Amino acid sequence: MSQAQMPMQATNAPRSFSDTETPMVELRGVSRRFAKKLDIAAKLARRLGASVREEIVHAVDRVDLRVRKGEVVGLVGESGCGKSTLGRIVAGILPQSEGEVFWNGENVAAMQGEAAKIGKLRRQMIFQDPYASLNPRMRVADIVGEAPLVHGLTTRGKFDGYVDEQMRRAGLDPAFKRRYPHQFSGGQRQRIGIARALAVAPEFIVCDEAVAALDVSIQAQILNLFMQLRKDLDLTYLFISHDLGVVEHLSDRVVIMYLGRVVEEAPTERVFAAANHPYTQSLLNSVPRIGNRKRAFTTVKGEIPSPLNPPPGCHFHPRCPHAFERCRVEVPVLREIAPGQRSACHLNDAA
Amino acid sequence: MAEPSPHSAPPTLEVRNLQTHFFTRAGVVRAVDDVSFTIGRGKVLGLVGESGSGKTVTGFSIMGLVDPPGRIVGGSILFQGRDLAKLSEEEMRHLRGNRIAMIFQDPMMTLNPVLRIDTQMIETVQAHEKVSEEEARGRARDALGMVGIPSPDERLKSYPHQFSGGMRQRVAIAIALLHRPDLIVADEPTTALDVTIQGQILAEVQKLCATTGTAMLWITHDLSVVAGLADDIAVMYAGRVVEFGDVGEVLDAPLHPYTHGLIGSVPSRNKRGEPLRQIPGMTPSLLKLPEGCSFRARCPRAQEDCLVMPALHDWLPGRLARCHHPHLDEVATA
Ligand SMILES: Nc1ncnc2c1ncn2[C@@H]1O[C@H](COP(=O)(O)OP(=O)(O)OP(=O)(O)O)[C@@H](O)[C@H]1O
Ligand SMILES: Nc1ncnc2c1ncn2[C@@H]1O[C@H](COP(=O)(O)OP(=O)(O)OP(=O)(O)O)[C@@H](O)[C@H]1O
Ligand code: SF4
Ligand code: SF4
Ligand SMILES: [Mg+2]
Ligand SMILES: [Mg+2]
Numbered sequence: 001m002s003q004a005q006m007p008m009q010a011t012n013a014p015r016s017f018s019d020t021e022t023p024m025v026e027l028r029g030v031s032r033r034f035a036k037k038l039d040i041a042a043k044l045a046r047r048l049g050a051s052v053r054e055e056i057v058h059a060v061d062r063v064d065l066r067v068r069k070g071e072v073v074g075l076v077g078e079s080g081c082g083k084s085t086l087g088r089i090v091a092g093i094l095p096q097s098e099g100e101v102f103w104n105g106e107n108v109a110a111m112q113g114e115a116a117k118i119g120k121l122r123r124q125m126i127f128q129d130p131y132a133s134l135n136p137r138m139r140v141a142d143i144v145g146e147a148p149l150v151h152g153l154t155t156r157g158k159f160d161g162y163v164d165e166q167m168r169r170a171g172l173d174p175a176f177k178r179r180y181p182h183q184f185s186g187g188q189r190q191r192i193g194i195a196r197a198l199a200v201a202p203e204f205i206v207c208d209e210a211v212a213a214l215d216v217s218i219q220a221q222i223l224n225l226f227m228q229l230r231k232d233l234d235l236t237y238l239f240i241s242h243d244l245g246v247v248e249h250l251s252d253r254v255v256i257m258y259l260g261r262v263v264e265e266a267p268t269e270r271v272f273a274a275a276n277h278p279y280t281q282s283l284l285n286s287v288p289r290i291g292n293r294k295r296a297f298t299t300v301k302g303e304i305p306s307p308l309n310p311p312p313g314c315h316f317h318p319r320c321p322h323a324f325e326r327c328r329v330e331v332p333v334l335r336e337i338a339p340g341q342r343s344a345c346h347l348n349d350a351a
Numbered sequence: 352m353a354e355p356s357p358h359s360a361p362p363t364l365e366v367r368n369l370q371t372h373f374f375t376r377a378g379v380v381r382a383v384d385d386v387s388f389t390i391g392r393g394k395v396l397g398l399v400g401e402s403g404s405g406k407t408v409t410g411f412s413i414m415g416l417v418d419p420p421g422r423i424v425g426g427s428i429l430f431q432g433r434d435l436a437k438l439s440e441e442e443m444r445h446l447r448g449n450r451i452a453m454i455f456q457d458p459m460m461t462l463n464p465v466l467r468i469d470t471q472m473i474e475t476v477q478a479h480e481k482v483s484e485e486e487a488r489g490r491a492r493d494a495l496g497m498v499g500i501p502s503p504d505e506r507l508k509s510y511p512h513q514f515s516g517g518m519r520q521r522v523a524i525a526i527a528l529l530h531r532p533d534l535i536v537a538d539e540p541t542t543a544l545d546v547t548i549q550g551q552i553l554a555e556v557q558k559l560c561a562t563t564g565t566a567m568l569w570i571t572h573d574l575s576v577v578a579g580l581a582d583d584i585a586v587m588y589a590g591r592v593v594e595f596g597d598v599g600e601v602l603d604a605p606l607h608p609y610t611h612g613l614i615g616s617v618p619s620r621n622k623r624g625e626p627l628r629q630i631p632g633m634t635p636s637l638l639k640l641p642e643g644c645s646f647r648a649r650c651p652r653a654q655e656d657c658l659v660m661p662a663l664h665d666w667l668p669g670r671l672a673r674c675h676h677p678h679l680d681e682v683a684t685a
Binding site for chain 2: 215
């Protein structure tokens with residue numbers, strides 16, 4: 001990978017980006033519905049005679065999203081709000097039900113042949129559970145090297161050297177390449193996932209809860225590796241996480257979702273200093289801090305809605321301390337309320 | 352370990368020198384090799400440590416859920432003074448779900464996919480107590496309300512698949528709370544939930560411990576949850592407890608170099624945009640632990656005498672560490 005062509009000064013410091021440049025990834029009005037929400041539990045139940053209706057989940061509901069080259073965008077939100085679904089759409093491994101996805105300004109749906117294949121290869125995803133996403137019967141060398149071989153990034157002859165380089169870059173000893181995934185620790189398995197993603201020379205990486213299962217010292221190793229690779233390879237990240245401390249530490253910008261919709265987005269400092277949306281505010285108020293000892297945790301006020309049956313109007317209204325009549329009937333639109341900060345809340349109209 | 356005063360009742364749980372090993376084809380995995388801690392009535396112990404250090408296996412050992420090739424090979428697990436490691440499977444089953452409950456990371460380990468929530472909860476109540484169905488239903492409804500499930504009456508008629516992952520976890524937690532057990536072992540139960548829902552559950556857990564005297568073993572990677580929830584903290588490394596003490600004292604001035612490194616890695620303790628502090632080196636293999644202190648190869652304070660395995664020693668009142676050269680200097684200044 002040539003680093004010479006990137007004049008940008010490489011640094012870990014938070015970056016800001018102009019709104020005028022063509023984003024690397026752009027989503028316009030993207031929705032994803034799942035016609036049936038029949039998981040293993042439901043299928044079993046149905047097979048055993050329970051009346052299981054197939055229902056429609058609006059996992060992602062008309063989302064606009066832009067990620068610029070070199071940026072790290074954090075994506076946070078409640079469990080089940082659609083983060084992974086959005087991440088998969090962005091990574092090109094799940095088709096959207098509606099809306100358009102652009103890659104470097106080109107509509108992905110219109111891309112054909114080689115261009116489509118390469119465009120997809122350039123966007124990679126790293127999953128939460130490194131064990132479930134690695135084939136237990138494959139040796140690490142093949143897990144890492146198979147896709148590059150198929151896509152002609154390396155040859156049979158150069159295979160070993162190529163794999164060694166990928167492993168070394170992810171902080172793994174190439175001496176272990178004949179081993180199987182179960183012979184590695186959780187942190188090392190996560191590095192295998194990283195080596196596999198990087199081996200196809202991606203430009204854009206979706207990290208889906210990539211460090212959630214690791215202890216904080218191994219988490220620190222992996223996050224530092226991500227940031228080092230960002231510098232070395234000029235990577236762009238969409239970073240999905242529940243951990244607001246992690247998101248604050250490494251994102252330039254944060255996008256907050258609630259029940260399938262983006263409710264707020266802003267530069268990181270702005271989100272943590274001056275959150276606008278009531279859901280973002282309640283998130284930040286609930287963040288446990290290591291300095292707070294034996295504190296009284298607060299209970300959620302109001303109803304916690306289900307994604308199967310989202311409330312009308314603003315999805316957050318059953319829990320929102322500021323909800324008023326309009327919130328129950330009208331969906332608030334995501335609007336710019338300060339430079340770079342957008343929020344979807346009717347309160348911003350009242351002012 | 353500090354001796355309990357002769358007047359006090361025994362602690363709810365006292366684990367002493369627990370050893371649980373897995374006899375695999377590749378060799379003996381010493382997953383838990385010397386674990387000791389105590390949890391008093393109504394107290395929460397946060398169990399943290401390296402990934403793969405034996406936290407889950409410790410929890411499973413307490414619950415009597417270790418399957419072959421794993422086996423408890425040493426030590427004792429005193430629950431209200433009775434050694435759980437010596438109970439028959441039948442006696443253990445009676446305690447489980449009644450006096451002792453576990454909350455798993457995956458709620459489907461608790462929930463039966465083919466049964467309605469009310470059926471499951473009422474059965475659970477009636478399995479251990481003679482109460483009318485009406486009363487059992489009332490208890491189930493209250494438990495769902497406690498974990499923030501809206502309209503619990505309606506929800507009781509649902510099947511597990513009709514809940515989102517986060518809601519299922521809350522139902523599993525509600526089931527653990529049903530009998531107001533004396534001890535709950537919780538293994539990363541809120542890791543998959545957002546912080547507002549997590550806060551809701553932690554608030555209920557706090558209330559439960561305070562009002563019913565339930566003791567709690569809370570296994571997690573999240574030091575900030577431990578900071579807010581726990582009374583004491585135990586830190587594990589490579590199958591052993593390496594530090595134990597009051598949560599505030601340990602987090603403010605850890606004695607063991609591993610704890611020190613762990614706390615230093617928390618993002619909020621680091622400057623934004625700069626690399627996070629990390630502990631150098633890799634976790635040793637449990638199949639082939641190095642001689643002496645298992646943290647030696649990664650420890651900035653290691654000296655010659657660390658070739659001898661240190662014991663868990665009380666360096667200060669109520670503060671234990673398994674280390675020859677603990678950070679005592681910082682305690683004085685903290
Ligand atoms: N393949 C699928 N079939 C049916 N429903 C699905 C599918 N994938 C996701 N969903 C549903 O879509 C919604 C969004 O799920 P998604 O996994 O994107 O959430 P998430 O924000 O990543 O949650 P978490 O934080 O728990 O990982 C959920 O209600 C989920 O149950
Ligand atoms: N059935 C088994 N056979 C062999 N080894 C096992 C088995 N179950 C667990 N182990 C080993 O025991 C050790 C401790 O595992 P355990 O699951 O208790 O770790 P943990 O501290 O809970 O880690 P994490 O934080 O990643 O959940 C690990 O090295 C694991 O590989
Ligand atoms: S639109 Fe209304 S309900 Fe929604 S967040 Fe704003 S004030 Fe609250
Ligand atoms: S005993 Fe020695 S090697 Fe082990 S933690 Fe203490 S100082 Fe470090
Ligand atoms: Mg997800
Ligand atoms: Mg575990």
